[in-house]
Amino acid sequence: MNDYYAQNDPGHFQSGHMLQNKTPVGSAHPPDYGDWGGDATDQQTDQYSRWDPRGWSLKKKIFLAAGVVVVIVAVVVxxxxxxxxxxxxxxxxxxxxxxxxxxxxxxxxxxxYFTGADPTHGFVQYIDRAASTWLNLTSATDTSAVLKVDTTYSGSEAANGRQSVRVTSNNTYADGLFIFDVIHTPYGCGTWPALWLTDPNNWPEHGEIDVVEATNAGTFGTQSTLHTSKGCSMGVKRKETGTVDNEDCYYEANGYTGCGVKGTASTYGPEFNSQGGGVYAMELRDAGIRVWQWIRSEIPSDITSGSPDPSTWGKAFADFPSTECDIGSHFKNQSIIINISLCGDWAGASKYYTKQSSCPGNCKAFVRDNATSFDTAYWEFGGFKVYQAS
Structure with a gap:
């Protein structure tokens, strides 16, 4: 009967008898599961090292491939x-x-001479050239030029703001190297002086470059700032010695503060003035905008000789590279502006007037009633020079 089934029903014989006993009768060797129906995959896998991909499962291969892709993407990114x-x-x-x-x-x-209302909401009356000359608020000699705030009128005579001056250059610039020889910077409670460039008729579309700016006591250093339309950012590599305030130059960003860089006390006010003043230089070019500052005893010799070369000056005080700001499209038709505002959006804010500078009472009341407190509120310049690349 066994011979019959072996001959006529081999499937039955193999599954019923042979697989139950595992080893055929009379056989001295274990069966070859590749031939007898065992788990061939497991047996083949055991034949390879765990590091040999020929023995890896499909799932393992997929995981490995995904890992390789992730590593490649990470390296590329x-x-x-x-x-x-x-x-x-x-x-x-x-x-x-x-x-x-x-x-x-x-x-x-x-x-x-600008005679309109102060765009920064200052408590100030900007007067024309004739009135300024009569009050001696602007004057010039062979050696220097002075622009200052009135120190005569008080009370009702200054009820609408103290008289001051704001002037705008006749010439405009798309680029250049600007050398500002500054002998004295204005300071005192309520003051907001600035030396800057912009296109007054197309602000902020044509940009604004604040080269020198400070408020009140003037003991916190100068600040150089850009104000632009959208699409100008300074969150990039920069080479500068100043301290970054904000990185978005869009004029509405960060409470209308622009992207500023702050200096130390020696860059402005009483400490700067005590050194005999010095020079501020600003370079405007497609590669970027840079500002340098030196006290009188440290002015580079190439500036005093009339052959300035910024490539020899080292790190700028403020560096505004073109990396993520198209300088040529954001800054056009720039005029040089000098002014001294009083109170206004910056100097008059309690954060700066009272808390930072410890100035007394209300800013407007102080400006109105204390004429003699503005004896130090004046600019004095040795002169300006504008160079352009040939």
Whole structure:
């Protein structure tokens, strides 16, 4: 009967008898499961090292492939981000030649006097050239030019704001190297002086560059700031010695503060003045905008000789590279502006007037009633020079 089933029903014989006894009768060797129907995959896997991919399951291979893809993507993204983070414009040397020289007794002939309402809401009356000359608020000699705040009128005579001056250069600039020789910077409670550039008729579309700006006591250093339309950011690699305040230059960002860089006490006010003043230099070019500052004894010799070369000056005080800001499209038709506002949006804010500078009472009341407190509220310039690349 066994012979019959072996001959006529081999499937039955194998599954019923042979697999129950595992080893056929009379066989001295274990069965070959590849031939007898056992788990061939497990047996083959055991034949390879765990590091040999021929023995890996499909799932393991898929996981490995996914891991390799992740690593490759991470390396590529890391490389791209690294390159992006280290982008920096080419500030290669430019050969500058003198274009404009604002100096001597004709200094103010280069400017128009602004007589409108203060755009920064200052408690100030900007007066024309005739009135300014009569009150001696602007004057110039062979050696310097002075622009200051009235120190005569008080009370009802200053009920609508203290008289001051704001002038705008007749010439405009798309680029250039600007050298500002500053002998004295204005300071005192309620003051808001600035030396800056903009296009007054197209603000903020054509941008604003605040080269020198401070408020009240003037003991906290200067601040250099850009104000622009949308699309100008300074969250990039920069080479500067100042302290970054904000990185978004859009004029409405961060409470209308723009993207500023702050200096130390020696860059403005009493400490700067005590050193005999010094020089502020600003370079406007497609690669970016940079501002430098030196006290009188440290002015580079190439500036005093009339052959300025920014490539030799080292790190700027404030660096605004073109990496994520198209300088040429954001800054156009720039005029040089000098003014001293009083109170207003910045100097009059309690955060700066009272808390930072410990100024007394209400800003407007102080400005109205204390004429003699503005004896130090004046600019004095040795002259301005504007160079352009040839």
């Amino acid at each position: 890391g490389s791209v981000l690294g390159v992006r983070a280290n982008r920096y414009p080419d500030y290669s040397k430019l050969n500058y030649t003198l274009k404009d020289n604002f100096s001597g007794s004709s200094f103010f002939d280069n400017f128009e």
